[in-house]
Amino acid sequence: MGRRPCCPKEINKGAWSREEDETLSKYVANHGEGKWQKVAQNAGLKRCGKSCRQRWLNYLKPGIKRGDISVDEEDMIIRLHRLLGNRWALIAKRLPGRTDNEIKNYWNTNLSKKLQKEPTISAYASYLQQKCDNEEEKSKSKEMHVAPEAPRPRRVNKAIHQYTKVLDNDSRGSYGGDHRCGTIPSPSIKVEGSSDEACFSDFLIDIDDQNQLLIADDDSNSKLVPQMEEMSHNNKVMGLSTNSPSTSSLSDLLSDKFDSLDTLLDVELKIEDGFLFWAGK
DNA sequence: AACACTGCCAACCGCGGAGCA
DNA sequence: TTGCTCCGCGGTTGGCAGTGT
Numbered sequence: 001m002g003r004r005p006c007c008p009k010e011i012n013k014g015a016w017s018r019e020e021d022e023t024l025s026k027y028v029a030n031h032g033e034g035k036w037q038k039v040a041q042n043a044g045l046k047r048c049g050k051s052c053r054q055r056w057l058n059y060l061k062p063g064i065k066r067g068d069i070s071v072d073e074e075d076m077i078i079r080l081h082r083l084l085g086n087r088w089a090l091i092a093k094r095l096p097g098r099t100d101n102e103i104k105n106y107w108n109t110n111l112s113k114k115l116q117k118e119p120t121i122s123a124y125a126s127y128l129q130q131k132c133d134n135e136e137e138k139s140k141s142k143e144m145h146v147a148p149e150a151p152r153p154r155r156v157n158k159a160i161h162q163y164t165k166v167l168d169n170d171s172r173g174s175y176g177g178d179h180r181c182g183t184i185p186s187p188s189i190k191v192e193g194s195s196d197e198a199c200f201s202d203f204l205i206d207i208d209d210q211n212q213l214l215i216a217d218d219d220s221n222s223k224l225v226p227q228m229e230e231m232s233h234n235n236k237v238m239g240l241s242t243n244s245p246s247t248s249s250l251s252d253l254l255s256d257k258f259d260s261l262d263t264l265l266d267v268e269l270k271i272e273d274g275f276l277f278w279a280g281k
Numbered sequence: 282a283a284c285a286c287t288g289c290c291a292a293c294c295g296c297g298g299a300g301c302a
Numbered sequence: 303t304t305g306c307t308c309c310g311c312g313g314t315t316g317g318c319a320g321t322g323t
Contacts, residue, residue: 014317015291037308053309054292089311104288104312 012046016055020045024052024059058099065097069106077103078111 012020033056034048046051058064059091069077073095080091087267088100088107 027321048293049308050310052292053291058291086312100311109289185295235318236290 006030011048011051014168016047016059021055021060024056028056052082054101058101064099065099069098074106074111077107081107081111 007271016024023043023045024039027039027045030045031039031042036053038049039045040047040049040052043052077091077094080094084090088104088185092100092103
């Protein structure tokens with residue numbers, strides 16, 4: 001019992017010809033995208049549906065940019081990759097006209113090597129360097145342990161869950177002071193893994209070179225925000241930092257800040273001495 | 282000129298999720 | 303709930319062009 005092949009045996013493989021491109025373009029122009037299996041059949045293309053879809057989305061679709069990745073785009077790719085990891089489709093959404101395949105190729109052929117050669121532009125490397133520099137100092141204080149391999153983008157559902165628990169604790173009077181909205185356990189231990197059902201699964205967490213906790217929405221999908229609101233309404237944030245916005249609920253605070261990802265998440269929650277701070281802007 | 286090597290990138294492949302009957 | 307189809311994603315492959323010997 002193997003997986004059923006998605007395509008008939010008599011199909012073309014390899015590079016698309018100009019005629020095939022024209023046929024596919026005309027068909028999609030007349031009938032629209034979707035139902036790619038039918039596209040392949042009805043258009044008379046000896047290609048599998050997946051191949052048609054990929055050809056259209058990566059090359060034929062109007063608005064696709066080809067060639068030279070600009071410096072700005074490269075910078076954005078680096079920053080987004082740092083935050084999102086190999087989630088090319090997500091990165092591509094932030095770069096109009098670029099496809100996930102193109103960005104993936106560009107990363108694998110250019111940036112991954114470049115970042116190896118020029119570690120100074122790698123925030124991870126900076127972070128690790130800083131970790132080394134601060135090693136002694138950190139051992140004196142209440143340490144926020146982060147394993148060397150830890151600064152990878154992680155799904156935040158667990159962290160939010162922990163955060164919520166922290167707020168629960170807060171309601172029992174564990175606030176540390178004006179600036180402290182609660183304790184947060186070591187991310188290396190508590191953020192890792194995602195056993196929770198992920199109502200927050202499309203948020204991401206990262207730790208940058210300044211030891212800041214970054215939280216991002218993963219997608220423009222706004223339905224996630226109400227979920228967050230619903231949960232946070234049960235956990236009013238009281239006594240946030242004087243640097244914090246005037247809003248008093250976690251809901252307001254987060255929906256204000258994580259609405260979109262137009263810029264790279266300079267929304268920051270700061271961990272220090274085991275406490276979570278709202279860094280303010 | 283011929284061959285080997287390397288890098289790039291278009292295309293393929295398999296997996297998993299969503300939607301539907 | 304189950305099984306099926308379709309779609310989307312990310313990893314990988316293979317062909318081609320450029321470069322070196």
